Amino acid sequence: MKIVFRWFGEGFDPVPLEYIRQIPGISGVVPMLSDIPAGEVWPSEKILSMRQRIEAHGLTMEVVESVNVHENIKLGVPDRDRYIDNYIATLENLGKAGVKVVCYNFMPVFDWIRTDLSHELDDGSNVLYYDSAFVEKLNPEEFAAWFSAHSNGFSLPGWEPERLAALTRLFEQYRGMKEEALWQNLEYFLKAVVPAAERAGIKMAIHPDDPPWPVFGLLRIIRNEQSLERLVSLVNSPSNGIALCSGALGADARNDIPSMVRRFGGMGRIPFAHVRNVMRSSGRGSRTTFYDAPHPSPMGSLDMYEIMRAYSDIDFEGYMRPDHGRMIWGENSRPGYGFYDRALGAMYLLGLWEALRKGKE
Numbered sequence: 503m504k505i506v507f508r509w510f511g512e513g514f515d516p517v518p519l520e521y522i523r524q525i526p527g528i529s530g531v532v533p534m535l536s537d538i539p540a541g542e543v544w545p546s547e548k549i550l551s552m553r554q555r556i557e558a559h560g561l562t563m564e565v566v567e568s569v570n571v572h573e574n575i576k577l578g579v580p581d582r583d584r585y586i587d588n589y590i591a592t593l594e595n596l597g598k599a600g601v602k603v604v605c606y607n608f609m610p611v612f613d614w615i616r617t618d619l620s621h622e623l624d625d626g627s628n629v630l631y632y633d634s635a636f637v638e639k640l641n642p643e644e645f646a647a648w649f650s651a652h653s654n655g656f657s658l659p660g661w662e663p664e665r666l667a668a669l670t671r672l673f674e675q676y677r678g679m680k681e682e683a684l685w686q687n688l689e690y691f692l693k694a695v696v697p698a699a700e701r702a703g704i705k706m707a708i709h710p711d712d713p714p715w716p717v718f719g720l721l722r723i724i725r726n727e728q729s730l731e732r733l734v735s736l737v738n739s740p741s742n743g744i745a746l747c748s749g750a751l752g753a754d755a756r757n758d759i760p761s762m763v764r765r766f767g768g769m770g771r772i773p774f775a776h777v778r779n780v781m782r783s784s785g786r787g788s789r790t791t792f793y794d795a796p797h798p799s800p801m802g803s804l805d806m807y808e809i810m811r812a813y814s815d816i817d818f819e820g821y822m823r824p825d826h827g828r829m830i831w832g833e834n835s836r837p838g839y840g841f842y843d844r845a846l847g848a849m850y851l852l853g854l855w856e857a858l859r860k861g862k863e
């Protein structure tokens with residue numbers, strides 16, 4: 503198991519590589535080319551110069567995240583093949599640069615959604631927070647405008663300005679789409695892309711939808727064990743895998759994360775693990791709230807020991823990273839990506855892992 507750390511790239515992430523290198527036990531970073539719009543090819547020169555920078559800091563670049571899928575692929579419109587060709591070209595370029603895992607998602611329009619990007623906890627720390635009542639109160643355009651205004655000046659993945667501008671049109675295009683149609687578009691994409699990933703020595707890893715239920719009437723199909731079962735069966739290849747995010751799936755109390763780890767990890771289909779906690783609280787009626795809690799079990803709703811035990815039981819050899827850190831100790835960083843709290847999270851995961859592995863000997 504290798505512990506890695508999310509990094510948004512030079513000029514897009516206030517956390518310097520020098521700092522990440524100083525977290526004990528971290529082997530590499532998980533970057534992206536933040537300035538390449540979804541649908542365009544990631545150029546080799548840019549990938550290689552990013553790798554050089556990362557390696558100059560004693561870190562590896564074996565996993566990349568947010569190679570975003572163009573909306574026309576998700577919509578299944580006729581020009582999707584052009585964007586799929588571009589995606590394949592990106593995979594080839596990443597493979598040549600030694601990348602082993604590519605994390606992506608298949609969520610229409612929006613990436614992860616929260617309704618408060620700096621919700622204050624009793625200890626004065628700030629977390630990402632979700633309240634279904636807030637989502638129901640706004641229309642998507644109002645929500646997008648609110649989100650941009652509260653993202654601390656950072657452009658978040660999936661929330662780039664050029665996408666926000668096209669929002670109304672996009673919503674129109676998705677109106678009336680059935681789950682089955684989105685599944686077919688995902689299958690079409692994977693049947694084209696997975697063979698190319700195999701040739702490039704890359705494992706594709708889909709990130710579950712976050713939150714794992716429909717928002718603003720938009721479909722969310724990767725949300726539970728059943729949908730992951732369907733996903734892996736679309737193309738039977740180790741290159742068609744999962745980025746199992748305990749926090750995204752854990753927002754729904756019905757999801758049993760250790761069971762998913764054993765099942766899909768045991769099949770060799772989890773090349774990449776996001777391991778973080780989430781605190782669920784149910785409000786009145788159908789109102790749902792949760793926040794991205796500190797990593798340790800007592801601070802949230804998930805039993806982190808049981809999750810890590812599942813990874814140990816399957817002798818997990820993939821990449822793992824902490825996820826969504828709080829803002830603590832006066833830090834001003836990308837919402838959800840505070841440096842200090844994710845470093846604490848990494849230490850906690852490494853501590854659990856050492857105890858589990860030594861207990862196994």
Ligand SMILES: [Mn+2]
Pocket residue numbers: 709747749750776825
């Ligand atoms: Mn995640």
